[in-house]
Amino acid sequence: MQAPQAAFSHSTWAPAGKDIVGTSLGSSRLWFTAAEGIVTEIYYPRVDIPQIRDLGFIIADDKGFWVELRRLGNYRVNLPKPYVPAVEIVHRHPRFTFTLKICPSQHRDVLLLHCQLEGDADLRPYALLSSRLGGDAENNQAFYSEHNGRKILWAMQGPFSLALMANRETGVDAWKRCSVGCIGESDGWQDFNRHGRMTWEYDSAGPGSVALMGELPNQATLALGFGTSMGSAATLAISTLFEGFSGIWDKQCCAWEAWFKNCHLPDLPHDLQQKLALSSMVLKVHEDRTFCGAMVASLAIPWGEDSQSRGGYHLVWCRDLVETAGALVAMGSVEDARNVLRYLIATQQADGHWLQNQWLGGKAFWQGIQLDEAAFPVLLASALRECKGLVDIPCTDMVTRALRFIAREGPVTGQDRWEEDSGVNTFTLSVAIAALVEGSTFLDGETREFALLLADNWNARLEEWTFVADTSLARQLGVTGYYMRITPDDMLVHDGTHSEHVLIKNRAFDPGLSADEQIATDFLQLVRYGLRRADDSHIIDSLKVVDRLLKTDTPNGSVWHRYNGDGYGEHEDGSAFDGTGCGRGWPLLTGERGHYALLAGEDPLSYLKAMATMTGTGGLLPEQVWDSAPIPERHLNPGKPSGSAMPLVWAHSEFIKLCYSRALGYPVDRPIATWNRYRGKRPEITHDLWGPRYHPRNIQAGNVLTIALRAPARVHWGINSWKDVQDMNTKNTGLDVYVVELPVAGLKAGETVQFTFYWLDQEKWEDTEYEVLITE
Template sequence: MQAPGAPGIDPTWTSSDKDLVGCSLGSGRLWFTTGFGILNEVYSPRVDLPQIRDLGFIVADGQGFWVEVKRLESYRITLPRPGVPALEIIHAHPRFELRLRIAPDPQREVLLIEVSLQGDAGLRPYALLAPHLGGTGHDNVAEVGWHRGRRMLWAEQGPFGLALAAVDSSQCDAWGTASAGYVGASDGWQDFDRHGRLTWEFDSAGPGNVALIGALPRLATLALGFAASRESAATLAIASLCQPFDAVWAAHVGAWQQWHQQVQAPQGLPPALADQLATSAMVLRVHQDKTFVGALVASLSVPWGNTNDSLGGYHLVWPRDLVESAGALLALGAEPEAREILRYLAATQLAEGNWSQNQWLGGKAYWQGCQLDETAFPVLLAAALAERDALDGIEVAAMIQRALGFIARIGPSSEQDRWEEDAGINAFTLATCISALVCGAAWLDEPAREWALRIADDWNSRVEEWTAAQDTALARAHGVAGYYVRVAPPLDTEGMRHLERVLPIKNKLRDPGLPAEEQVATDFLHLVRMGLRDPGDPLVLDTLKLVDALLRVETPAGPAWHRYVGDGYGERDDGSAFDGTGRGRAWPLLGGERGHYELAAGRDPLPYLQAMASMVGRGGLIPEQVWDEPTAPRPWLALGRPTGSAMPLVWAHAEFVKLAASRALGRPFDRPDAVWRRYGGRRPAPAEALWSPRAPIAQMRAGQRLWLCLPRPARVHQGIDGWQAASELDATENGLGLYVVALPTSGLAAGTRIDFTFLWLDDGTWEGVDHHVTVR
């Protein structure tokens, strides 16, 4: 009989407040998450493809008493040891104790759950499953059926199927009364809510937002299988149940314990932090895919997922997060896994030389933005492997040349900063790109090699010119001379910056309309971490003072920082979920970045490791954000504790690992050797000045050589002081996709004005604009 109530209420994912994430280390392509004491999103056959919303339990006596255990919020979880994702969950109630043990089948796309109920004799458990096959709660079809003599709860949607099988302690089919329904109308939860017991026995529901429910004996084992059809999934589930649960559990635990023995964990940590390090290492390992080897998603979660049915969530690949994670894997001695990440990046590089803002595992772009740091990071990964003589024959020269060419042509202004928001010039992006140009130059032939270093030196010498504000009202109010701004708007055609321009704040319910010079961020710390500026630089110290005044939050767990002034990405003021607008909360990973600065400044970063480790959830997962107010408008929010944003955030775990490694090393682990050798924390004074349409200059120092860097083949018409001594010069390609020419500026006195314009040789048209640079 078909259930009524089609198509059900609008579907959502579950909360991103995870207790644990896990997978097997075998060939089984399945990843699981838990939260609120039950199983929630399960991903298969790829780590970017969630297939269920959740699988929870109701305990009832059939006489009117019933409890959905996830709403009890009275449970504890235990692991065999830190960093081993095999968990036991015990839900406690005055009338019963429900014990769940969860472990994946190492060889199959099947998750096993052992269910044990103790307490009042009349009670029994009911499994409640919400399929979201194909990554959506729409158009699923659910059915209570039979497969080769065994009863099944199963579902299909498109090319995906799942089956939930159950056996009792005698290995007999365990399902009792069962039903399919539409969520919010005729599902099993609604039946209990209305009748206090399971009275409906609908055979099928769908297409729509559907759910399945089935009664179980007090001791049972469930097998949740996934495949290309429900019948195939059932075959996998039944096969998995043909082995003792304890054997699967022991094999899973043993494999993870062996993996941890191979990890080269940084030493010298207190026991609690060593445990957290094991958890962070596990999180990094779990988020790696098995089909697209080297791909690693940002999080097995959908931020504020219980309010939306987002297709993307955080189960996508961000090149920045991927390389940050690769660095942590290197810190753990996992060079083979870091190499696979580099191979994956080489395979997904775009024709222009950049990478997508984020993408599905196969390389298809999700969002369409461009962030220059995400083009630079893969070059830094190649350099980090090369520093350790660990490239193992990977040919990276072509990848690096394309990437550096893109940076040289598009920079220094980026379409988006690292927080995926405003266009302009940002200190973090600059530091990453400059470092990539220096590191990547070693793989280039001349003249590209010389030009990569020339551009790096030029940009490094102009960081303050582009991104620092001095003698502003904000500076005077906080007693500082100057500071780095969050994002400087792109330069105008004469090379002038306009920090007085209003820089929009994304996701803010009411954008305060702050000019760029009133917005600061923590991003400047990357200048120190990469070795471009000294930690004692006066401008660095002044910005640090301003950041601590405006962005630092003191919590019972320790200090944390907001991303930038006016951030709008986080819960709203009343604690309700971010819905496209909100107020940014504090990010634990920024504490790790601050710890790296403190280490560079000669201080022990241990307090920052301790703070990060104190902001975790029940299972040691580090969240994207923590609540930042002393009072909490919602019962699940507390100062310094996880919010409804992503948990875990793999980048945050990577930052924890790298800070631990940096502390053991005595310097930032991911500071490139080539950058440190070239700059050593000092701002360069290059003998050449570069002008380009994307980075024009109005002045150059006397004695410098002036180079023009153009995006197209061109003939330059140039002269001095009103076109005197005019001549024409042809620009030549420099190996990075720019067309360059040096103007005859040797011996020009201060006050001389250099004039130039271009004839574009590819179409024979004049640019029609006169440009000028003055010698000072």
């Protein structure tokens, strides 16, 4: 009988705060998550395609008592070892104890669940599954039927199908009554909500948002299989059931034990070693099978229960991926990091950059341009070569194209690392400078020399571009100045003042902060990469400002906001982020601060302990933690996960790196050539660079003026109001930046240089004449 169709679509996802995530290490192409004590999104056949919303349970009798496990909230999550994603969840209620064990097959696209209900004799469990095949909640169809003498709950949509089957310990079909329905109208939850017990037995539902329900005995094993047809999904499910749950569980444990033997942990207190082991497992779980080396940012959709987004964090961000690869190198998982580099080379765009984020196959999701994402893969190639892991991976073409993009577009980024504003940002610039230096070691001749010239110029001008002094905020806080969050890009070509307004994203209203009133923690990367010393006065003053405006002390330790005025987080009343909100503390920023502490001569152990206590029920690190007064009805407690993504792979990577950095005595991901070149000191330059994106009005007396353009040109120039006019042709640096050196080192302070260009490829003159003043 066809179930009544829902009058509306209910297409939200499961909560983002996962208890645990898992996968097998065999040929199976299935990933699972658990939240609120039940199975939530399952991904198949790739780590970026969610197929269900959740698979939970209702415990009920026939007298009107019923409770949904996910709403009970009294459960414990157990793993055999911190690094083995075979999950036991024990729910407790005054009338019963319900034990759920979750384990994937090693070689079939099947998830097994073993459930046992103990307590009052008249209680029975009911499995309830909401499908989202292909990540689509609108066009699923559900069926209940018998196949080869067994009861099966099915769902299908497009090229995807699932089959949910059940066995008793004897191998006999365990299903009793079954039903399918449309969410919000005829699903099993609505049946219990309206009648207090199971009364419906529909055999088909949809197309639309659908759910499947089946009554079970007090002990049973469920198999959820996926395939390209309902028959193939059922065949996989029943085959796995007859392998036996205990056998599947043992194989999962053995496979992960064997994998973990290759992970060498540094000396740490026992509880931190356990967290480190768990973090290493989290990284491995997020790796895809088909696109080897691709890893998504999280198997979670932030504020999923309030979101209809199809994107979520099950996408690849180049930055997150390289941050994760750095943790893999630290752990000694060099081959995994090599696979990351191969994947990145394969997905590099023609002009040298990488997409803001993408599906695993390389299709763009968002469209932003972030300069650090063009630079990070170069740092990975250099790090692999340093540990002798690069071997036969050809990188010169990738590096050249990446540096070409950086040279032509920098120092400006279209978006900062938080994917918001354009301009000059200290974190982004640190990564770009390091990429130029590390990348230069793959090059030779004039191309190498120009990459270093560019790096030195950008490094020397960091404070000119991003540091402000004697502002009202600086005076208020008693410091000389501080690094700004971001410098609007047109300040590089206008008067260089820092009063221009920068719109803060994710706010219901514009707080009206000018650029020189916005601060962030991003400047710490200058120290981490060796561009500035930990005791540099600019760094120390900026730290004082950051700690006054962005730091929150929670019961679990200190945490920092991304920047003042951030709107990415829950609202003040704890309601979910909905495009606006109030930014919260990020544990990964605690890790970054720990790396600074290490370089300042401190033991970063307190930062590691803080991160380790900011975790969720299963020990996973969240994107953000709640840092206001507790709101118990929304499960928001200071220093504990908010509704943002958990786990955040980047946060686990930062925790891993800080563990290994502590053992080394310096950041494990510090670029070696960059550190050797600068060692924390601002470089002295003999060439002042004009262009391609930075147009200084002054250059230092005694320096050569290098004009850098993005197309070949004849530079028409003179001095002191167009005297001694000359023409000089540019030459290609090998990075599609065309340069000419004007011999003006002999000019004295107060003299001027004038110039314009004749564009050789367009055969026309530049519309503007430029002037540069010689200063002391």
